[in-house]
Amino acid sequence: MAYNKVENATNRTFERTMTYDLYTDPKVLDKEMDLIFSKSWQLVGHVSQLEKPGSFFTTEVAKEPIIVIRGQDEVIRAFYNVCPHRATKLEKSEAGKKKILQCGYHGWTFKLDGKLNKAPNFRGEDAACVQDACLRPVRMEILESLIFVNLDDQAKPLSESYGDFFERLSKFPFLGKLKRTHQKTRIIQANWKAFIDNYLECDHCHVAHPSFVAALDMDDYQIITCENYSIQGTIVKPDKNYGSVDLNQAEMQGGSFYWLWPNLMVTIYPGPGNMATIQMLPIDHENTLAVYTYYFRDENLTQEEKDLVAFAEQVRQEDVELVELEQIGFRSRAFKKGVYSSSEKAIVQFHEMVLEALNE
Numbered sequence: 249m250a251y252n253k254v255e256n257a258t259n260r261t262f263e264r265t266m267t268y269d270l271y272t273d274p275k276v277l278d279k280e281m282d283l284i285f286s287k288s289w290q291l292v293g294h295v296s297q298l299e300k301p302g303s304f305f306t307t308e309v310a311k312e313p314i315i316v317i318r319g320q321d322e323v324i325r326a327f328y329n330v331c332p333h334r335a336t337k338l339e340k341s342e343a344g345k346k347k348i349l350q351c352g353y354h355g356w357t358f359k360l361d362g363k364l365n366k367a368p369n370f371r372g373e374d375a376a377c378v379q380d381a382c383l384r385p386v387r388m389e390i391l392e393s394l395i396f397v398n399l400d401d402q403a404k405p406l407s408e409s410y411g412d413f414f415e416r417l418s419k420f421p422f423l424g425k426l427k428r429t430h431q432k433t434r435i436i437q438a439n440w441k442a443f444i445d446n447y448l449e450c451d452h453c454h455v456a457h458p459s460f461v462a463a464l465d466m467d468d469y470q471i472i473t474c475e476n477y478s479i480q481g482t483i484v485k486p487d488k489n490y491g492s493v494d495l496n497q498a499e500m501q502g503g504s505f506y507w508l509w510p511n512l513m514v515t516i517y518p519g520p521g522n523m524a525t526i527q528m529l530p531i532d533h534e535n536t537l538a539v540y541t542y543y544f545r546d547e548n549l550t551q552e553e554k555d556l557v558a559f560a561e562q563v564r565q566e567d568v569e570l571v572e573l574e575q576i577g578f579r580s581r582a583f584k585k586g587v588y589s590s591s592e593k594a595i596v597q598f599h600e601m602v603l604e605a606l607n608e
């Protein structure tokens with residue numbers, strides 16, 4: 249194991265964190281791609297992106313090109329976005345609507361259920377050789393309108409992978425009315441795990457997030473670890489607001505912040521019915537693409553919704569600065585590992601899962 253327990257002067261047991269080379273070694277990221285990202289459920293989209301038959305979007309999971317498309321039969325399916333003829337990436341655009349998918353190399357076409365339609369360079373007797381060619385499907389499940397895929401055919405179903413998380417989510421009455429309204433991305437100059445670590449504790453909130461602690465009752469802040477996920481949350485302080493949002497009258501009066509193994513965060517802020525998902529997608533061992541997706545009732549945000557987004561983004565900016573400073577220190581020879589406080593048990597859970605997945 250890459251972490252160990254140490255005793256302090258009062259004999260209280262602290263655990264040492266994972267060693268910092270796990271945040272700076274490109275070989276570790278290669279292992280993580282194989283053993284973590286290729287074996288876990290990854291959020292790829294929301295059903296509101298695929299309203300009509302033929303609607304599709306493309307994405308990447310663990311560097312694999314993926315296409316998710318709604319068929320003529322209304323069924324949503326996921327495939328590797330790769331042509332069975334000679335591997336060319338099939339659909340180039342990020343999203344759209346098509347009656348048929350066509351490969352740009354030799355013109356093979358595919359129906360929306362992935363079956364071969366035509367292979368123009370295989371005629372007559374040759375045609376029989378390729379008649380069963382089709383796009384290779386990827387495991388996909390949709391829960392609470394969120395579309396997940398998993399590259400691992402042996403993985404547990406999504407519905408069994410995160411304890412009672414989706415049951416908890418279904419209890420927010422406004423959730424079914426939300427659609428994916430917008431997405432923002434940014435590059436964070438830090439290892440993907442650094443941002444997850446940051447998200448999983450709120451010891452830093454008093455120091456780093458003045459607006460957050462002003463609005464939320466931090467005396468009641470709780471962190472609970474569950475099966476492959478964790479929850480943090482609290483209620484709002486009496487008579488608080490941000491921008492035009494009167495938190496005591498709001499549809500959502502508390503904040504609920506979830507983490508799902510390995511790299512997904514789901515946040516529901518106090519205010520009008522809302523949800524955001526945050527994904528940390530490694531670009532390399534020291535750079536991460538952060539993908540923030542917002543879900544509201546309508547693309548045209550109300551002033552309250554805009555103020556909520558501004559509030560969440562302010563908090564997030566404060567976090568990004570911290571993890572980029574942390575990455576500088578990870579590279580330093582000064583220390584090899586850190587220490588967890590007793591309120592950082594959600595980080596301990598995350599690190600134990602990383603180490604187990606990597607067989608460390």
Ligand code: FES
Nearest residue numbers: 331333334351354
């Ligand atoms: S590679 Fe796609 S048709 Fe040849």
Ligand SMILES: [Fe+2]
Nearest residue numbers: 446447457567
């Ligand atoms: Fe933070």
